[in-house]
Amino acid sequence: MTRTASAISAKPAASSGLSTIAGAAPAANSALATNCTDTVLVRHCTSGLRSRRSRCAATMSSTVTLELLIADESTTVIAGYDALVATLLKPERHFRILEQLRTTGKILSSELAVTFDVSEDTIRRDLDELGAEGKLKRVHGGALVVSTLHQDYRDRRGQEASAKSLVARAAASLLQDGQVILIDGGTTAIEVTKQLDPQLRATFVTHSPSTAVNLAEHPHCEVVVVGGRLLKNAMVTVGAQTLKTYESINADVAILGILGINVDSGITHFEYEEAQIKRAMIEGAHRSIVLCTSDKLGYSGAFQVAPLAAITTLAVEPGLDPALLRQYRDSGVECISVDDIEQGGQASAPTTDRSQ
Secondary structure, three states, X not given: OOOOOOOOEEEEOOOOOOEEEEEOOOOOOOOOOOOOOEEEEEXXXXXXXXXXXXXXXXXXXXXXXXXXXXXXXXXXXXXXXXXXXXXXXXXXXXXXXXXXHXXXXXXXXXXXXXXXXXXXXXXXXXXXXXXXXXOOEEEOOEEEOOOHHHXXXXXXXOOOHHHHHHHHHXXXXXXXXXXXXXXXXXXXXXXXXXXXXXXXXXXXXXXXXXXXXXXXXXXXXXXXEOOXXXXXXXXXXXXHHHHHHHHXXXXXXXXXXXXXXXXXXXXXXXXXXXXXXXXXXXXXXEEEEEEOOHHHEOOOOOEEEEOHHHOOXXXXXXXXXXXXXXXXXXXXXXXXXXXXXXXXXXXXXXXXXXXO
């Protein structure tokens, strides 16, 4: 059956520079008849799927990527394609790959090849280059987020210092007088000790010698140090003794550093014994505050610490894209930043006991 092209028009989006489809009508199987020179992706669905490029034209100021699904007598226009996908330069493609990785926690070469309309060999070279630069972890078929927690504790101390300070401020603001607080090791947890209210009167329990040393400077807080075998690269104790001690404590709050968090896996870590200790801390407290800089969002490690259902609060950096946090909020996790504290927002929300 022969079909002719009719009113298909496009107009540039006001803020993003992308083009949106204003209307559509039946189109010919091989071409779109308008007057322009923009590149359009046309997918015909008859007996099977096949893709081709066509030169479409409409009088507009930006490149448009359009998909037409033609099945029997009907034609459907699918909008929402990135207008610049077909003409991205390599640095732009790398930026978008990393942006997607940060959101999802993992990427597949085959899916990226479709998204960017390039060959899988091109995507593999992109991922190899980004992996060599330390911006992602290359795995068979795709890539994962790189986490700095794989590095030695001493090497992590100066990394993301500003972000860690802001996350720590949000977490410290939630602590109250009279509480028993379990606190983890790690550079962000140590930053929490520096952000404490000088008038706070509380008892801290920690398996980190470094955290304990910093807490010792506080004038009104008691410090309990949990013994065990020292894991030197992380500067925390682990083992049966450490685990047994945490299992015997009924605390108000647990403050934890993490390797990564995502909706499917919850909190994860790369070291098995540390994952056990963190799990015991969450189970032994009425409220858990997870310290999460933006590089941890979407990442998944080898060993699960706890599912999202066990987590109360995520302390994050201010100014993050709301879309990055929406999936955690939708799962019932409170997400706070220093902006929320200063505005008297989420930080004042009632504490929920999720330890049962």
